[in-house]
Amino acid sequence: MVDYPDHNAESLAAWDANAEFWDQAQGDEGNYWQRTLVFPHTLELLQPLPSSVLEIACGNGNFARQLARLGVAVTASDGSDAQLEQARERSDGHNIRWIRLDATDRSALAALSGASGAPFGAVVCNMALMDIAEISPLFDMLPLALSEGAPFVFSVLHPVFRPGPQVHLYEERRETEDGRFIEESGVKITNYLNTGVNHGIAVKGQPAIQPYFDRTLTELFSTAFDRGWVLDGIREPSITDGGDGDSPHRLSWDQLPQIPPVMVARLRHRG
Numbered sequence: 001m002v003d004y005p006d007h008n009a010e011s012l013a014a015w016d017a018n019a020e021f022w023d024q025a026q027g028d029e030g031n032y033w034q035r036t037l038v039f040p041h042t043l044e045l046l047q048p049l050p051s052s053v054l055e056i057a058c059g060n061g062n063f064a065r066q067l068a069r070l071g072v073a074v075t076a077s078d079g080s081d082a083q084l085e086q087a088r089e090r091s092d093g094h095n096i097r098w099i100r101l102d103a104t105d106r107s108a109l110a111a112l113s114g115a116s117g118a119p120f121g122a123v124v125c126n127m128a129l130m131d132i133a134e135i136s137p138l139f140d141m142l143p144l145a146l147s148e149g150a151p152f153v154f155s156v157l158h159p160v161f162r163p164g165p166q167v168h169l170y171e172e173r174r175e176t177e178d179g180r181f182i183e184e185s186g187v188k189i190t191n192y193l194n195t196g197v198n199h200g201i202a203v204k205g206q207p208a209i210q211p212y213f214d215r216t217l218t219e220l221f222s223t224a225f226d227r228g229w230v231l232d233g234i235r236e237p238s239i240t241d242g243g244d245g246d247s248p249h250r251l252s253w254d255q256l257p258q259i260p261p262v263m264v265a266r267l268r269h270r271g
């Protein structure tokens with residue numbers, strides 16, 4: 001199963017409740033993950049940069065502002081009024097049109113084809129599909145809002161290394177050949193196929209727990225492939241510079257340069 005419509009209201013209420021906290025955590029330019037893992041690869045997959053882009057689930061508008069500074073006419077949307085309010089407040093002087101858009105709402109998505117800026121030269125959705133209760137409506141309806149062959153670029157928590165089935169581990173063992181001690185950080189994956197609705201936090205200290213919609217790679221991509229999309233770009237970035245020093249402990253993602261916490265993908269609709 002990939003869609004959990006009964007949890008959409010719960011999810012949006014959590015994002016409303018967390019909006020101010022999320023905005024502080026993201027700042028103007030996005031947090032360390034956004035700046036190093038998400039934005040550079042998203043921008044790369046969006047090349048050549050189109051003149052107009054629709055953003056789904058824009059949060060506090062960090063990526064929309066980047067695109068606008070690059071000269072793109074951006075229509076940025078989110079399903080949470082409180083997130084949009086934070087985004088607007090931070091974005092004076094940027095050429096961005098803000099709209100409230102629940103990405104699970106088929107008629108609102110259908111109306112995008114007549115929106116100003118449409119047809120869009122690309123759609124982007126950063127780090128949000130795992131927070132969106134239903135993803136089929138997007139894959140069904142976005143082709144109507146896009147120019148022919150235009151890309152849909154999205155980033156997500158990597159479905160293989162997503163928080164639900166994954167445990168961080170640190171090991172010390174003796175090398176039998178020469179008696180040296182080998183220290184290694186890693187992740188153990190359990191229950192990868194056990195998908196569904198789970199709960200957690202995106203940032204330590206956030207006021208409200210949020211639902212996560214855990215989907216395997218197959219669930220995510222088959223939902224798109226079954227609706228005529230093809231995958232033509234993918235990135236699996238990892239933290240290779242030791243991180244920003246915020247979590248130096250051995251179990252942190254900062255210590256796992258060989259494991260990608262994020263996946264960025266580009267789809268195009270066959271028309």
Ligand SMILES: C[S@@+](CC[C@H](N)C(=O)[O-])C[C@H]1O[C@@H](n2cnc3c(N)ncnc32)[C@H](O)[C@@H]1O
Binds near residue numbers: 008016058
């Ligand atoms: C992890 S945040 C990502 C925000 C932003 N893209 C970023 O990278 O900072 C997830 C976002 O998904 C939005 N969201 C959750 N459910 C949604 C829905 N049904 N429709 C539109 N946005 C939704 C939330 O309001 C939140 O802004």
